[in-house]
Amino acid sequence: MLRLGNPRRRINIGLIGMTFILSIFGGRLIQMQGLDSKVYEARAVGQRTQTEDIPAKRGTITDVKGHALAVTVEAREIAIDPTKIKEAVRANVAAVLARQLGRTPQEMAAKLARVDTRYQLLARDVDPVVASRLLKSEVPALTSTKTYRRVYPGDDLAGSLIGFVGDEQSGLGGIEQARNTLLKGRDGEQRVETGRDGQRIPMTSSQRTVPVDGADVRLTIDRDIQWAAQQAVAQQVTDSAASSGTVIVMDVRTAQIVAMANAPELNLNNWRNAPASQYINRAASDVFEPGSTNKVITAAATLEAGAVTPDTVFQVKDNIKCADRVLHDAHPHKPEPMTYRQAVAESSNVATIMAARKVGSERLYQMLKAFGFGERPGGGVPNAEAGLLPNYKSWSGSQSCTIAYGQGVSVTALQMASVYQTIANGGVKIEPQIVAGTTDASGRFVPSAPGKKTRVVSDRTAKEITTMLETAVSAEGTGELAAIPGYRVAGKTGTANRYDAELGRYDGYTASFAGFAPADAPRLVVLSVLQNPKKDHFGGSVAAPVFKDVMTFAIKSKKIPPTGSTAPAVRAGAGQ
16 A cells, blocks of 8 residues: 655754755845845935936126126026837927927927937026926926026127137137136035935925025126227228228227127127037137238337337338248338338328338337237137237348238237237236126126336337327328317337238238327227228228227227317428
8 A cells, every 4th residue: 555755844944944944034034124125215215315407597787887787587498208108199299399489390399219328418508487388288297407698788799709619508609708707606405315206305405505696707898889880880890891890999998898898799689500510709819910910010010119200311212122021011102201200190101110120120129028018818708819910030031020010920819908008007007808897796886906007118218119000090091080079199010921820921911000099198009900901901991990980989988088288390301
């Protein structure tokens, strides 16, 4: 007969096995809930905790009177979970989103088709009203995140000077980039516990670091004068068929930049669609040969050395030999006696070379350096370039002549405006200033430190040059179109051959005019530059009228009255 096994033994063996297995589970539970409970609790909290950035509000950029040039307003980022949108209604949802967000249905449909992700950004910089309307619509799985967007009330007003910000609210050009740390502030953050659906779990703890908003930056720019300067230079760029134009207005006594205009100018509210060439502030960055506006530095070197006086007479032909080249005046003329004052007024290259030879290349070079050539200007103007000033030891035979009248040396408009500020300020150069001040953490305005002052020439030399520049704006000079009725104006025309870097050769002209008013009590300097004008190319006919329009507006805007004096009688021609 078949004997059955002992059931008690099987039961005991089973119980022993079950006890062993249960002891393992029990030990593991003791470890998890007792010994390692804090570790797993921390892991669970980590899985539930979400960190959200709280963006700081970017500071405002204003003009010198507090008018906003760049402001930050509240906005929303709209996102969606594409997995929650059924394919059958995807086209209808895309149409609704496109209509509300100002996008195309095709773009929205492509984003909704990304079912491989649970988060798809639909749009940034959305108006809060539009975001609220969308959230109340029948579109499911939408989320809205509070952000900020940058708005520029003046559109292209001082566009390339102010610059713009990118999607991360960091400056990408101009003042926005140069003062980014100050303007941006410091973002905060908030840590909250959320469930699987992303909703916050009630009664759970949260941690919050408060954001620190950015400081405001006040520029020295005057909004009204900036607008007038942009209008005047843009119109002349069109009328003369020029490639571009620049105008700088500077306060003589402080070197604060009242206007810095370019044409064409960057529209900051549409910067993504603008050509990259408009991102550059040409007034501070474009380098060009100044031509005859540079003759004031030659005059400064010769007068300061006592080598000539304004009434020194030169016997001037219309050409002069320099090394292997023959250089000419702008217009042919018979040999004639000419005072130095007359030479400056009529912009004679030959007489300028004759004067420069009396002091030599080294002294002329040192004077160019003293006026700031070859060095980046201080004062905080973004992206200001140094230009090009070769050492006098490397000047060629002809270059020792051409540099005297502004060919063979390269500068920026900002550097040239600083030269005339120095002359107008009695020979004292001040670093150009573009930032008037900032706000501190308490909102108190903190003015910028004044620009560094350096005496370049004596007050006597500066005054002698001023009288020569007044003659240049009279009927006897090349700058007659810059004259302003009722005001004494001092200034100088410039017409230079233009070096085209793309062509690798000289092509076209640079027309310019620099001057100040009132000549006997200077308050403002205005410099106008037109690059490559096609219909006319002389500084006296192309750039001088821009100077007149801008200076007239500026002195009226600042309520600068005429001095009531008349220019002193001076000997202009050699025969007078």
